[in-house]
Amino acid sequence: MKILVCITHVPDTTSKINFxxxxxxxxxxxxxxxxxxxxxxxxxxxxxxxxxIAGTTVTVLNVGPADTEPTLRKGLAIGADDAIRVNAEPTxxxxxxxxxxxxxxxxxxxxxxxxxxxxxYNSGVVHGIVAELLGIPSISPVxxxxxxxxxxxxxxxxxxxxxYLEVSxxxxxxxxxxIAEWKIPNMRGIMSARTKPLKVVEPKAADSGVKLQxxxxxxxxxxxxxxxxxxxxxxxxxxKNEAKVL
Amino acid sequence: MAILVFVESAExxxxxxxxxxxxxxxxxxxxxxxIALGAVEKAELEALGKYGAQKVLHVADERLSQGxxxxxxxxxxxxxxxxxxxxxxxxxxxxxxxxxxRVATKLGAxxxxxxxxxxxxxxxxxxxxxxxxxxxxxxxxxxxxxxxxALRKNAADxxxxxxxxxxxxxxxxxxxxxxxxxxxxxxxxxxEVLLPEANIVVSGxxxxxxxxxxxxxxxxxxxLHAATGCSKPVSDMGWRPHHEHVGQTGVKVAxxxxxxxxxxxxxxxLAGVNSSxxxxxxxxxxxxxxxxxxxxxxxxxxxxxxxxLTEAIKAAK
Ligand SMILES: Cc1cc2nc3c(=O)[nH]c(=O)nc-3n(C[C@H](O)[C@H](O)[C@H](O)COP(=O)(O)OP(=O)(O)OC[C@H]3O[C@@H](n4cnc5c(N)ncnc54)[C@H](O)[C@@H]3O)c2cc1C
Numbered sequence: 144m145k146i147l148v149c150i151t152h153v154p155d156t157t158s159k160i161n162f163x164x165x166x167x168x169x170x171x172x173x174x175x176x177x178x179x180x181x182x183x184x185x186x187x188x189x190x191x192x193x194x195x196i197a198g199t200t201v202t203v204l205n206v207g208p209a210d211t212e213p214t215l216r217k218g219l220a221i222g223a224d225d226a227i228r229v230n231a232e233p234t235x236x237x238x239x240x241x242x243x244x245x246x247x248x249x250x251x252x253x254x255x256x257x258x259x260x261x262x263x264y265n266s267g268v269v270h271g272i273v274a275e276l277l278g279i280p281s282i283s284p285v286x287x288x289x290x291x292x293x294x295x296x297x298x299x300x301x302x303x304x305x306x307y308l309e310v311s312x313x314x315x316x317x318x319x320x321x322i323a324e325w326k327i328p329n330m331r332g333i334m335s336a337r338t339k340p341l342k343v344v345e346p347k348a349a350d351s352g353v354k355l356q357x358x359x360x361x362x363x364x365x366x367x368x369x370x371x372x373x374x375x376x377x378x379x380x381x382x383k384n385e386a387k388v389l
Numbered sequence: 390m391a392i393l394v395f396v397e398s399a400e401x402x403x404x405x406x407x408x409x410x411x412x413x414x415x416x417x418x419x420x421x422x423x424i425a426l427g428a429v430e431k432a433e434l435e436a437l438g439k440y441g442a443q444k445v446l447h448v449a450d451e452r453l454s455q456g457x458x459x460x461x462x463x464x465x466x467x468x469x470x471x472x473x474x475x476x477x478x479x480x481x482x483x484x485x486x487x488x489x490x491r492v493a494t495k496l497g498a499x500x501x502x503x504x505x506x507x508x509x510x511x512x513x514x515x516x517x518x519x520x521x522x523x524x525x526x527x528x529x530x531x532x533x534x535x536x537x538x539a540l541r542k543n544a545a546d547x548x549x550x551x552x553x554x555x556x557x558x559x560x561x562x563x564x565x566x567x568x569x570x571x572x573x574x575x576x577x578x579x580x581e582v583l584l585p586e587a588n589i590v591v592s593g594x595x596x597x598x599x600x601x602x603x604x605x606x607x608x609x610x611x612x613l614h615a616a617t618g619c620s621k622p623v624s625d626m627g628w629r630p631h632h633e634h635v636g637q638t639g640v641k642v643a644x645x646x647x648x649x650x651x652x653x654x655x656x657x658x659l660a661g662v663n664s665s666x667x668x669x670x671x672x673x674x675x676x677x678x679x680x681x682x683x684x685x686x687x688x689x690x691x692x693x694x695x696x697x698l699t700e701a702i703k704a705a706k
Contacts, residue, residue, distance in 0.1 A: 156637055156657045236490075269490075280569045281458060281487060302483055314570075319638070352533035355528075355529050355530075356530055359527075360524075368684065370685060388645045389646075
């Protein structure tokens, strides 16, 4: 079985977000980049399936310039067999999804896994676009995924609950916790990742019809009003008469 | 500029986030057609007229009572064509967003999810979307004639602008591929306020010490008609169900009021709550980072403060 896991290269979850160039570029100063947390869940589940099903291979894919390669290498260290980097700035969801679909058209995969959304642009649409371009089912956000031959059983989160589903391979899943436990690369994984194949391919043209104009930061928060612990009714008074939310 | 709005329902009732989508479409200015799928109460459908729908289409196919992403996308594509609509508006939800992705791809439409405001239309059609889990925004131009907009909850004000309308039955031929995914069962939290849609959220963290202490938070939530939430370690430890976990890797909420009890305010938790209108923090540590993000704060022991707060709210009612 061949599994493709699409991973994003995103600022660490604790990063302070700033912009430069008149609010048109993300400021990478001092920012640590990581595999997107949701993508990390997808990758962890793929590795579990590889360990459970003989003959399974896992390919990690990222659409990004050369400086995302350490993120791909981390995917290899966690246990993927090979990696593909589409050499392009990931400008928007449709562009990224088109690159993934183009790769999957050349080499059919039985399963395409990715995070439910990236934590930078939070679009949550790449899995759906990829699946639509390939003409296969898409399911998201997936919190459980088990395979029985060519059939899959999944659980999907819905507002205030869960849905259980069945679908046949191939399909695309947007993953989230608790689908698997995150895997931490060990020394052997890190060493072997250096020699695993990482293929670089050039992007295909794809026009999404969206254009970024500028970024904006939320206005700074005013200071907190502290209420003494022995005067709880004052909080209720403020919520009622000042904030007017009660 | 005709607009189609996909309205989601649960147990026969239209979801609030979908009524917001109708209100948003009305504010956009075009004639608005709403479309609902599966089993929905007639009065609920008719009432969409009050919020700005001139026309309501209903696909009464029972198979569509469950949210099947592909089938929904097929129906919406057809309805957009039949209605001559250029814009599709829907809720940025666990169903709406994946459906939006597929419809936009079918139509070659410009797509934006997590949209938080009405567009600027002087020189293009430019929407504001929330990015970096609420830590920033992006203004993006939707250049294609066809546009798909997934609207974040609480991003539009619901106002009564019209009166109930008649419902028009509508049908679309669906094939096997539309039903390639089968929903076998579901588990729904019923009878309580759902976290993603709540106006008030009462959330507890590790400071609550254990699941046996959640009763006082539930009592507070009940008094406020609020939903309950929690921090990630709380759901990781199984004190609370996973779908209550709020934050960067959990549910993102945008209520009028978020009350955080015994939560330190780690940046990953804040990322899921910083779109709340007002934040109240109750923590025994005056240095807890959450106070920096709060509007109101009390330094104190949750086990003393919470029952008092519940009493004070009851007294003020
Ligand atoms: C990649 C990644 C993603 C993450 N995503 C999320 C996420 O989505 N959501 C999330 O919540 N976390 C997330 N986290 C975890 C996050 O970093 C914090 O660990 C977590 O939010 C801490 O939860 P907490 O505040 O409940 O617990 P703690 O940090 O242990 O804080 C407990 C608080 O309770 C207070 N307290 C203790 N006793 C009392 C009392 N009797 N009365 C009042 N106050 C009391 C303490 O002063 C303290 O401030 C993520 C972490 C990573 C690495």
